[in-house]
Amino acid sequence: MTGYPLLSLLVWLPIAGGVALLAMDALGNRGCRRTALLVSVVTFLLSLTLYTHFDVSTAAMQFQENVPWIRAFDANYHLGVDGISMPLILLTTFTTVLVVLAGWQVIQERTAQYMAAFLVMEGLMIGVFSALDAVLFYVFWEAMLIPMFLIIGVWGGPRRVYATIKFFLYTFFGSVFMLVALIYMYLKSGSFSILDFQVLPLTMTEQILIFLAFLVAFAVKVPMWPVHTWLPDAHVEAPTGGSVILAAIMLKIGGYGFLRFSLPITPDASHQLDWLIILMSLVAVVYIGFVALVQQDMKKLIAYSSIAHMGFVTLGIFLVFSLLDQHASGGSAAMGMQGGMVQMISHGFISGALFLCVGVLYDRVHSREISAYGGVVNTMPVFATFMVFFALANSGLPGTSGFVGEFMVILASFKANLWFSVLAATTLILGAAYTLWMVKRVIFGAVANDNVAALQDVNGREFVILASLALVVLAFGLWPAPLVEVMQASVNNLLAHVAISKLPPPETGIALLNTLQP
Amino acid sequence: MTIPPADFLLLSPELFLLVMACLVLVVEAFAGNALPRISYTLSQLTLLVAALFSSRLIGHPPAVLLGGTFVLDPMAALLKTCIFLVTAGAFAYARSYLTAQGPLRGEFYVLGLFGVLGMLVMVSAHSLLTVYLGLELLSLSLYAMVSFERDSAAASEAAMKYFVLGALASGMLLYGMSMIYGATGSLDLAVIADTVTAPGSENLILVFGLCFIVVGLAFKFGAVPFHMWIPDVYHGAPTAATLFIGSAPKIAAFAMAMRLLAEALGGLVTDWQGMLSILAVLSLAIGNVIAIAQTNLKRMLAYSTISHVGFLLLGILSGTTAGYSAAMFYAITYALTAIGGFGLIILLSRAGYEADRLDDFRGLNQRSPWFALVMLVLMFSLAGVPPTVGFYAKLSVLQAVIDVNMVWLALVAVFFSIIGAFYYIRIIKLMYFDAPESAEPLSVNADLRVVLSLNGILVLALGIFPGGLLGLCSRVLG
Numbered sequence: 001m002t003g004y005p006l007l008s009l010l011v012w013l014p015i016a017g018g019v020a021l022l023a024m025d026a027l028g029n030r031g032c033r034r035t036a037l038l039v040s041v042v043t044f045l046l047s048l049t050l051y052t053h054f055d056v057s058t059a060a061m062q063f064q065e066n067v068p069w070i071r072a073f074d075a076n077y078h079l080g081v082d083g084i085s086m087p088l089i090l091l092t093t094f095t096t097v098l099v100v101l102a103g104w105q106v107i108q109e110r111t112a113q114y115m116a117a118f119l120v121m122e123g124l125m126i127g128v129f130s131a132l133d134a135v136l137f138y139v140f141w142e143a144m145l146i147p148m149f150l151i152i153g154v155w156g157g158p159r160r161v162y163a164t165i166k167f168f169l170y171t172f173f174g175s176v177f178m179l180v181a182l183i184y185m186y187l188k189s190g191s192f193s194i195l196d197f198q199v200l201p202l203t204m205t206e207q208i209l210i211f212l213a214f215l216v217a218f219a220v221k222v223p224m225w226p227v228h229t230w231l232p233d234a235h236v237e238a239p240t241g242g243s244v245i246l247a248a249i250m251l252k253i254g255g256y257g258f259l260r261f262s263l264p265i266t267p268d269a270s271h272q273l274d275w276l277i278i279l280m281s282l283v284a285v286v287y288i289g290f291v292a293l294v295q296q297d298m299k300k301l302i303a304y305s306s307i308a309h310m311g312f313v314t315l316g317i318f319l320v321f322s323l324l325d326q327h328a329s330g331g332s333a334a335m336g337m338q339g340g341m342v343q344m345i346s347h348g349f350i351s352g353a354l355f356l357c358v359g360v361l362y363d364r365v366h367s368r369e370i371s372a373y374g375g376v377v378n379t380m381p382v383f384a385t386f387m388v389f390f391a392l393a394n395s396g397l398p399g400t401s402g403f404v405g406e407f408m409v410i411l412a413s414f415k416a417n418l419w420f421s422v423l424a425a426t427t428l429i430l431g432a433a434y435t436l437w438m439v440k441r442v443i444f445g446a447v448a449n450d451n452v453a454a455l456q457d458v459n460g461r462e463f464v465i466l467a468s469l470a471l472v473v474l475a476f477g478l479w480p481a482p483l484v485e486v487m488q489a490s491v492n493n494l495l496a497h498v499a500i501s502k503l504p505p506p507e508t509g510i511a512l513l514n515t516l517q518p
Numbered sequence: 519m520t521i522p523p524a525d526f527l528l529l530s531p532e533l534f535l536l537v538m539a540c541l542v543l544v545v546e547a548f549a550g551n552a553l554p555r556i557s558y559t560l561s562q563l564t565l566l567v568a569a570l571f572s573s574r575l576i577g578h579p580p581a582v583l584l585g586g587t588f589v590l591d592p593m594a595a596l597l598k599t600c601i602f603l604v605t606a607g608a609f610a611y612a613r614s615y616l617t618a619q620g621p622l623r624g625e626f627y628v629l630g631l632f633g634v635l636g637m638l639v640m641v642s643a644h645s646l647l648t649v650y651l652g653l654e655l656l657s658l659s660l661y662a663m664v665s666f667e668r669d670s671a672a673a674s675e676a677a678m679k680y681f682v683l684g685a686l687a688s689g690m691l692l693y694g695m696s697m698i699y700g701a702t703g704s705l706d707l708a709v710i711a712d713t714v715t716a717p718g719s720e721n722l723i724l725v726f727g728l729c730f731i732v733v734g735l736a737f738k739f740g741a742v743p744f745h746m747w748i749p750d751v752y753h754g755a756p757t758a759a760t761l762f763i764g765s766a767p768k769i770a771a772f773a774m775a776m777r778l779l780a781e782a783l784g785g786l787v788t789d790w791q792g793m794l795s796i797l798a799v800l801s802l803a804i805g806n807v808i809a810i811a812q813t814n815l816k817r818m819l820a821y822s823t824i825s826h827v828g829f830l831l832l833g834i835l836s837g838t839t840a841g842y843s844a845a846m847f848y849a850i851t852y853a854l855t856a857i858g859g860f861g862l863i864i865l866l867s868r869a870g871y872e873a874d875r876l877d878d879f880r881g882l883n884q885r886s887p888w889f890a891l892v893m894l895v896l897m898f899s900l901a902g903v904p905p906t907v908g909f910y911a912k913l914s915v916l917q918a919v920i921d922v923n924m925v926w927l928a929l930v931a932v933f934f935s936i937i938g939a940f941y942y943i944r945i946i947k948l949m950y951f952d953a954p955e956s957a958e959p960l961s962v963n964a965d966l967r968v969v970l971s972l973n974g975i976l977v978l979a980l981g982i983f984p985g986g987l988l989g990l991c992s993r994v995l996g
Contacts, residue, residue, distance in 0.1 A: 072988035
């Protein structure tokens with residue numbers, strides 16, 4: 001524990017930095033970039049103390065801050081993290097540094113606004129992961145849309161307006177129903193605290209309706225089939241930095257929502273409807289895998305690959321009920337859930353890295369079409385090494401972080417149902433197929449055209465970005481223990497929580513008599 | 519009838535305003551040409567001093583004065599304070615507009631002040647007659663303000679429509695009031711309330727009268743299907759007048775609904791709940807859907823007003839104190855946001871040119887990043903996206919509605935607010951994603967700059983710390 005409000009600092013430092021950048025337009029592009037980098041690096045370093053001071057032995061919320069905020073709603077400014085949210089915060093701060101670096105040369109127009117948007121978004125995303133009050137959570141959750149909306153719309157590709165409005169309306173659509181559910185629970189429990197919601201007894205009908213409201217919100221965010229269609233559009237049109245943040249962090253917010261809201265608040269409905277999520281996840285894994293195979297556009301391909309990989313996350317999370325039913329010990333259930341969470345973090349690194357790789361190519365050739373490339377390895381050997389490495393990680397090569405999560409989920413699904421695992425395992429084939437085929441067409445072969453022949457290999461800045469990501473991917477692949485360790489206590493706690501029904505106990509004869517008394 | 523001296527203190531905002539409005543009228547007539555800013559300065563001073571007076575009355579226990587026709591309770595004091603402040607903001611915007619559009623016309627402020635007096639009377643009405651008196655005083659001032667540009671055909675047409683339909687609505691309201699009077703034998707709202715709740719009261723005539731009262735109210739609010747005048751009036755009126763009509767009178771309309779429905783006819787809550795639900799759902803649907811098709815910002819904001827009225831009615835129809843205070847918060851914050859939206863139109867307008875087309879907002883971010891940001895905050899507030907104040911207004915209304923087990927209404931409301939979000943973010947799209955039609959930087963005079971900035975900051979600050987105003991709204995009703 002630390003003596004100062006660490007989480008508040010992590011939330012507000014980037015936001016303040018972003019606002020300051022807007023005001024300091026006069027600094028010029030250089031000044032703005034440097035300020036943004038400074039702010040993001042300081043935030044990242046601060047967030048590391050979150051890890052070093054984290055107590056892995058408890059599932060309780062840590063680094064808590066709780067002050068009254070809106071008395072009329074009994075809403076508090078309540079922040080705190082546990083093993084589920086802490087890694088995601090680190091992922092956020094780490095990725096933001098890379099994103100600021102990635103926009104260093106490309107963004108020449110309105111640089112201050114660009115950097116400010118990313119910094120503000122960083123603060124808001126950390127807010128989402130650390131809010132323990134439903135109103136606060138919702139405020140961060142919705143506010144996050146605003147900078148992303150602008151990033152895609154202002155700095156995006158040719159169809160950016162369509163893509164960004166679709167993105168905004170899809171996510172807004174999802175979240176308003178969650179708001180109704182949150183208000184309903186507030187009126188039932190008399191508090192907006194998420195921790196109170198988690199212990200609030202709810203009848204089956206209530207749970208199912210609340211579960212569905214959450215499902216709309218989180219499924220759009222993840223995104224799950226069939227509400228995934230905004231993602232390829234948004235990814236393709238977003239600037240590289242926007243794609244990276246979308247893939248690496250924003251999608252994780254959906255998965256986080258399932259873990260923080262759906263499972264603990266509506267365990268019985270989750271149990272009842274887990275087939276639905278598993279079905280949607282498997283469709284994502286198999287069908288979207290095939291869709292990815294036929295893409296002509298690199299960013300679109302990675303976007304579809306993200307959907308398929310996020311299908312793994314939701315699959316791992318919602319396997320717990322069938323595993324708990326079959327194996328009372330809960331060990332394999334924990335594995336599925338942890339697999340899903342590891343997959344989230346790992347996918348954050350890998351998909352971010354792949355988008356950065358595409359960004360490197362795009363900055364030079366200004367095309368995302370696979371057919372515009374070929375033989376890049378001849379002119380950019382260092383870059384090709386990185387790209388191949390990340391592609392292999394994306395297809396789940398053992399020794400990379402991509403393998404760990406997928407393996408855990410497949411193992412858990414094998415214990416739940418043979419067919420689940422058969423379908424889930426197709427991702428190993430499909431993932432390898434679409435990723436490596438893309439790599440083959442882009443990287444290998446003879447030099448395809450003059451553009452490729454003129455390519456310059458990565459510069460120092462790009463090298464640092466890609467190398468740091470490669471190191472992380474490799475490190476978690478070889479030694480995932482630190483990541484699994486911080487999650488352990490929270491996952492076990494969550495499993496114990498969801499195993500207990502929240503339904504009111506059936507009315508006994510005496511209770512029934514009591515209700516009849518005047 | 520003698521008035522006890524102590525009562526003058528409670529009447530101080532109204533009396534002060536009345537005296538000052540007459541004074542401004544005289545000063546304008548005699549010194550208007552020599553001192554072009556005098557009317558404006560005096561009016562602003564009046565509003566601010568009156569706001570100070572009424573804000574000191576917020577803690578005063580409820581008191582009925584003037585032979586039972588006038589009530590001063592905390593709700594009235596708070597609403598009056600807000601009306602003064604919002605009007606002061608509206609005047610500040612209007613001044614830039616009026617200065618740019620031609621010779622200074624101080625009568626605008628005089629009419630505005632009389633309109634404010636009408637609103638005050640509505641807010642403090644404790645008798646059907648006082649309600650009507652206030653309403654007419656307000657309406658007549660507004661008719662004149664709409665037709666202020668007497669050479670403009672659009673403005674004259676708008677004023678004509680407003681007047682004819684407004685007169686019709688006043689007639690409906692009066693007819694309803696006469697029914698209520700016939701059924702209860704009194705004009706005093708408290709007596710009516712007692713008679714209505716007394717067992718064995720004749721229900722049919724009361725409900726019949728209630729229908730007409732709701733119609734009259736719906737017209738003044740601009741709720742569907744009594745909304746026809748809103749787009750034309752908003753569009754045709756000079757922007758300075760639109761700005762005024764679209765802001766403070768909504769607060770007064772809320773007060774009128776409170777006095778008539780919640781206080782006088784609270785016993786018929788089940789009856790008017792149903793009527794208001796229909797009005798609210800229709801307003802949400804039609805307002806939000808038709809706003810999408812608009813190419814003129816004033817018309818778009820007009821339809822947006824209609825949809826916001828739907829939300830406001832949701833709060834009232836819940837029939838609980840929480841609902842009333844939510845609706846009150848909604849009305850106040852809406853007025854605050856709306857004047858900013860119209861203020862931006864004034865900002866972009868030049869002499870002889872109204873920048874009220876959506877296309878005028880193209881590329882605003884490149885011409886003035888700061889005001890584009892202000893507009894962004896205002897639009898997100900109207901759309902109800904946190905961290906702006908519009909979100910808490912919607913949140914508290916939804917909460918009140920869900921609390922009385924009308925979850926379906928809440929779902930309808932959020933569904934249409936998704937549709938609504940589209941046309942608000944379209945403005946943002948124009949400002950941020952499109953290239954400007956003319957690259958010339960904005961020429962803005964200093965006080966407009968200050969007022970607009972303050973307005974935007976206030977909408978955001980109330981969005982981050984909404985507790986104070988929310989608490990105040992629930993306290994004055996509690």
